[in-house]
Amino acid sequence: MILNIKPETKKGWRLLSTPFIFSILLLAAPLTMMLLLSFWTQDYLILDRTFTLNNYIEAFTQPVYQLLFSRSLAISLTVTFFTVLLAYPMAYFISFHGGERKALWLFLITIPFWTSYLLRMFLWKVILGYNGVLNSFLLWLEMITEPLTFILYNANAVVIALTHGWAPFAILPIFVSLEKIDRSLLEASRDLGDGPFHQFFRVVLPLSAPGVVGAALIIFIPTVGDYITPKLVGGTDGLMIANMIQVQFSKANNAPLAAALSVSSLMIVAFISIVFVLVNRKHLRRY
Amino acid sequence: MTTLVEVQDISKSFGAVNAVDGVSLEIDQGQFFSLLGPSGCGKTTLLRLIAGFERPSSGHLLIDNKPMDGVEPNLRPTNMVFQNYAIFPHLNVEQNVAYGLRKKSISKIEKEEMINQVLELVGLSELNLRSANALSGGQKQRVALARALILKPKVLLLDEPLSALDKKLREQMQLELRHLQRAVGITFILVTHDQEEALTMSDKVAVMFDGKVEQVASPRELYERPTSQRVASFIGAMNFINGTVMEAKNEIGINSDILGPLTISRSQVFGDLTENKIIIGIRPERISIVSDGSSVTGSISGRITDASYFGETTYYKVACGKGSETLTVSAQNSFGQMDYQIGEEVKLNVDIKSLVGFSD
Ligand SMILES: Nc1ncnc2c1ncn2[C@@H]1O[C@H](COP(=O)(O)OP(=O)(O)O)[C@@H](O)[C@H]1O
Ligand SMILES: [Mg+2]
Numbered sequence: 140m141i142l143n144i145k146p147e148t149k150k151g152w153r154l155l156s157t158p159f160i161f162s163i164l165l166l167a168a169p170l171t172m173m174l175l176l177s178f179w180t181q182d183y184l185i186l187d188r189t190f191t192l193n194n195y196i197e198a199f200t201q202p203v204y205q206l207l208f209s210r211s212l213a214i215s216l217t218v219t220f221f222t223v224l225l226a227y228p229m230a231y232f233i234s235f236h237g238g239e240r241k242a243l244w245l246f247l248i249t250i251p252f253w254t255s256y257l258l259r260m261f262l263w264k265v266i267l268g269y270n271g272v273l274n275s276f277l278l279w280l281e282m283i284t285e286p287l288t289f290i291l292y293n294a295n296a297v298v299i300a301l302t303h304g305w306a307p308f309a310i311l312p313i314f315v316s317l318e319k320i321d322r323s324l325l326e327a328s329r330d331l332g333d334g335p336f337h338q339f340f341r342v343v344l345p346l347s348a349p350g351v352v353g354a355a356l357i358i359f360i361p362t363v364g365d366y367i368t369p370k371l372v373g374g375t376d377g378l379m380i381a382n383m384i385q386v387q388f389s390k391a392n393n394a395p396l397a398a399a400l401s402v403s404s405l406m407i408v409a410f411i412s413i414v415f416v417l418v419n420r421k422h423l424r425r426y
Numbered sequence: 427m428t429t430l431v432e433v434q435d436i437s438k439s440f441g442a443v444n445a446v447d448g449v450s451l452e453i454d455q456g457q458f459f460s461l462l463g464p465s466g467c468g469k470t471t472l473l474r475l476i477a478g479f480e481r482p483s484s485g486h487l488l489i490d491n492k493p494m495d496g497v498e499p500n501l502r503p504t505n506m507v508f509q510n511y512a513i514f515p516h517l518n519v520e521q522n523v524a525y526g527l528r529k530k531s532i533s534k535i536e537k538e539e540m541i542n543q544v545l546e547l548v549g550l551s552e553l554n555l556r557s558a559n560a561l562s563g564g565q566k567q568r569v570a571l572a573r574a575l576i577l578k579p580k581v582l583l584l585d586e587p588l589s590a591l592d593k594k595l596r597e598q599m600q601l602e603l604r605h606l607q608r609a610v611g612i613t614f615i616l617v618t619h620d621q622e623e624a625l626t627m628s629d630k631v632a633v634m635f636d637g638k639v640e641q642v643a644s645p646r647e648l649y650e651r652p653t654s655q656r657v658a659s660f661i662g663a664m665n666f667i668n669g670t671v672m673e674a675k676n677e678i679g680i681n682s683d684i685l686g687p688l689t690i691s692r693s694q695v696f697g698d699l700t701e702n703k704i705i706i707g708i709r710p711e712r713i714s715i716v717s718d719g720s721s722v723t724g725s726i727s728g729r730i731t732d733a734s735y736f737g738e739t740t741y742y743k744v745a746c747g748k749g750s751e752t753l754t755v756s757a758q759n760s761f762g763q764m765d766y767q768i769g770e771e772v773k774l775n776v777d778i779k780s781l782v783g784f785s786d
Contacts, residue, residue, distance in 0.1 A: 326479055327512035329499045331526035331573065341525075345516045 177398035186395075194399030204383065204400065208407065211379040214294055215363040218301040222358045223351060225302065226309035230350075231343075233310075234317035245314070248307050256304060260371045263300045267291040267372070292374025300368050305361075309354035316350025317343070348422035356412055363408050380404050427454040430613050431476065431581055436485030437637075438471055445471040447637035448485070453581075453615065453630075458607050460616045460624040463634035464660065469617040470509075472634070473583050476615065478502045490580055505574035509585040511566040513558045513573075519545070520554040522569050526577045544576045547606065564595050575610060584616045588623065600627055621661045625649065633657050653696040655705065655784050663741075664707045665753050669783075671702040678783065680704055684726060684747040690781050697785030705784045710741060710756040712780040715766060716773045725773040728753065730766050735759075742766060744774060 177194055180187040198204050233244045251259065266272045267290045274286040289295060320343065328338040366381035373379070380400060387397035416423070431453040438446040445468045453459045461469045474480045476487060478499035487494040489503055505526070514522050523541050532540070545551050548568040553561075561569065567587060574582055587603075588596045604627050607614045618624050624631045625645040632642045641653045652658035655666060669682035678695055681687045685706065695704070716725060731752065732743035739756045746753055755774060757765060766772060 321510070321512065323508050323510055323512040324514060326499070327506075327508060327514070328525070329479075330477060330504075330506045331577070332500045332529055334498075334500055337528070342514065 173398045173401060176395050177402050179395045181393050181395050183392075194396045195403065197396060198399045198403050204380075207378065207380045207383050208404065210294065211363050211381070211404070212407070212411075214297055214301070214369075214377075214379060215359055215365075217298050218305065218362050219355050219359040221298070221302045222305050222309045223313075223354050226306050226354060227313055227351070229306075230310045230313035230317055234314055245311075248310055251303075252307065257367065257371075259304060260300055260368055263296065263303070263372055264291065267296055267299070291372060293376040294373065295377075296372040296374070297365075297369050297377040297379070300372050301362050301365060304368070305358050308357050312353040312357065313347060313350040316347040316353075320346045345422070348419065352416070352419045352423060356415065359415075360408055360412060364404060427456075429453070430455040430457075430490055431615070432488040432491075433472075433476070434486045434488070436472075436475060436482045436487060438468075438475055438480055439483050444637050446475065446482075449634075449637070449639050451632060451639065451642065453613060456611050456613055457629045458604065458614045458616070458627060460618055460628040460631045461634060462618055462621060462624040462631050462660075465619055467634045468637040469619070469634055470585055471637075473506075473585055473615065473617050476581070477504050477506050477583050503580035504583055505577055505579040505581075506583040507567070507570045507574055507585065507587050509587070509589070511563075511570040513561065513566050513569055515558050517558060518554070519550065519556045519558065519561070519569055522558060523572045523576055525573060540576055544572045547575065547609070548572045549602070563590055564599070567591070567599070571606070575606075575612070578610075579612060581613045581615060584614060586617055586619070589618075589620070596623075603627060625661070633660065635660075649709075650780065651694075651696075651782060652707070655707065655786075658707050658782065658784075663710050663754060663756075665710065665713075666784075667706040667708070667751070667753075669704045669706045671699055671704050674699050678704075680706065680783065682706060684751055684753065685776060686726075688778055688781075690778065690783060694781055695783035695785070699785050701785075703786075705786070707782045707784060708753075708776060709780060710754045711739075712777040713753060713755045714775045714777075715742070715744075715755055715757050716775055725775050727771065727773055730768050730770050730772060733764070733766070733768055740765070744772065746774070 178190050178192070180189070180191055180193065229248070233241055237244050264271070268274070269286050269288065269291070271286075271291070273290065274283070277283045278286065290299070324342055324346070325338060328342045333341060363379075364381045365379060366385060369377045369379045369382055373382075381404075384397045384400050384404075387393045387400065391397075429452045431451070433449055433451040433453075436446060436449050437444065447468070449468075449472060461472060463469050471480060475482055476489075478494065478497060478501075481496075494502060514525065517525070520541055523544060524537060527537055527540070541554065542551070545554065548571050550565065550568045550572065553565070558566075558569070567590075570587075584603075588599050591599060600623060603614075603616075616624070616627065625648070628645055630642060630644055631648055632639045633648065634640065635656055641648060641657050643651070648657065648661055652661060652664075655664075658664045659666075667682050667684050669680045669685070671678060672681050672687070673679035676692055677689050678692060678699070679687065679689050726746050728744035728746040730742050731745050734741045736756075738759060740759055742755045742757065743752045744755055745751070753774065759765065
C-alpha cells in the first residue's frame, strides 16, 4: 500500500518538500510557540508554564486593550475602504485607457516603492506637520489662519499614511480583474441600451468584484497589525494594537500577554476576513 | 419596398489602414442582407459603423431616414449579435435576455411572458435559470439572438454568428436564422466570409474586397452574373479562359483557343471592352462531359488529367485545345463506379448562355 505511490506523486512531494519545510520552520513553528506562550504566565524572570486563560481574559476585558483593538479595526477598515476607493479609478484608467502603455503605467505606480517605507512615513511628517508643507501652503493661500493640528499625530494621520502606502497593492488585483473583462461585454451592454453609468454598474463592477474583494483583503489583513506607521505618525491617539504588543514584549516584559494579544488579533482578523469572503462568495466565482 | 438603412459613401481608417473605403449601400426594410468577403476586408468594421461602435472618418449613415451622425450605440434602433456572443457571465439566461428591457416600462408579468416567448422562438424554452457558463456554443448563440430580438430592433446586426459552430449545427442554424428572420420580419445584416452561407440565407449580398463593395446583388445574380473576376472566383469556382474580341456590337463575337469562335450577348460582358482582349468565365457545372462519339457540333475535345471525388459530384480536370490549358468540370456521379477515368478522351459541351466575359 505505502509503496504503491505513483512516480508523479513522489515528484510532487519532492518539489513541495522544500517550501513545506520552510513554512513549517518559519510560520507554523513560531505560531505554535506563540500560542503556547499565550497560555503561560511571566513572573519577573521566570516563565510559569502552568496552563491559564488569564492572558486572554485580560486581553478581552481590560478597556485599554478593547480600545486598541477597536481602534485598530476602525483604522484598518477605513484604510481599506479609502484605498480600494482610490485604487479602483487608477486601475480602471490603466486597464481601459492605458492603451499601449499599460506596463509603463504599472511601472510608474511602483516608483514610490523605490524609497523605503520608513522614509515615506517620515515624509508624511514633513507634509502633515505643524510647520509642514501642507500647513504652510494653506497658510500662504490664507485658507487657514493657524496651522491645522488634526492631521498629524492622531488616527487621521495613520489613515492617510497607510492609504498612501498600500494603494499599489490594491491597484494590482483590481487591474487584473478589469483586464480579464471581455471588452465585447461592454459593447454588448451599450448595444442593449446602457449608457456609461449603467454599463459600469451592471457589467464592469460586478465582473471586477473578485479583484475588489481580493484588494480589500490584501489591505485589511496587514494593516490591522501595522506597527511602524502609528508609531511614526500616530501620536498617542493613533496607537494601534501592534504598538501595545511591542510594548508588552519589550518594556513591560510580559511576553505571554503580548502573545495572547497577538493571537487574539489574529483570530479577529481571520474571523472578519472569513465573514467578508462568505458574504461576497457569489462575486468570487471565476468567469 | 422602403429603404431602411442607407450607407452614404462611408469611409473608416485606422491609421494608415482604410478598413472601409467609400462604401454606399441601401438596405431594404425586412431584407436579409449579407456582407460577404475575405477576412480583413472590412466587414466587421462596416457592421460596427452601423451599430455605432465606430465613427466614420467620412460619410453618413441613415437608419429609417434619420441621420445617425454622433448617435451613441445605445440610442440606435439596432442590436447586435456579437461574434463571440458576449453573453454576460455573471447573469443567467433569463437575466441575459432581459438585460435590454431595463428602460422599458412594463410589468414583471409582461416581462416574464416576453422572455418566455422569445426563448421559445429561439428554441431555448425552460432554460431560463441556467447559468451562462453552463451553455454550449449553440445555446449561447441562441441567447444572444433572444437578447437582441426581445428589443424588437429595426435592424439586427450579426457578425459571423455561425463561424464558431460545427458544420452540422451551422447548417441547421442557417435554416433556423432564415426562418426566424421571415417570422419576425426584422431587417438582418449578416457578416460572413462563407459564400455558401451568404448565398443560402440572403435576399441580397454585398461582396467586399479591401474595404470596398464590389457587387451588390441577389444570390442567384451574384453566382450567375458576377461582375468581376474577383467576385466570380470568391463565390464558387470558375474557369477563366483568355479570348479575343472579334466583333463588339449588340452581340460580342469572341475567339479563344479552347472554345473556338462563339457569340455572346452584350449583357454577359462586364467592364469596358477598350482592348480586344477578353476573359471568359464559365462555371464547372455549366460544362458537361459527353462521351466520345455522341458529340455535337461545337463540342471540345479533351483528356481527363485529374479527378476529385466530392460525393454527389466529381471535379475533373480536362486538358483541352493545344494541351497546356485545362478546364475544371463538375459532373454528377453515377452510383457504383467512376464515370470517367483519368487519361480518358472526352468531349465537352459548354453552356454558352452561362458564359460571362470580363474586360480585364
Ligand atoms: N480597432 C482597429 N484598429 C486598427 N485596425 C483595425 C481595427 N479594426 C479593424 N482594423 C483593420 O481594419 C481592417 C478590416 O478589419 P475587419 O473589419 O475586422 O475585417 P473583417 O471583419 O472583414 O475580417 C483590417 O486590416 C484590420 O486589421
Ligand atoms: Mg470580422
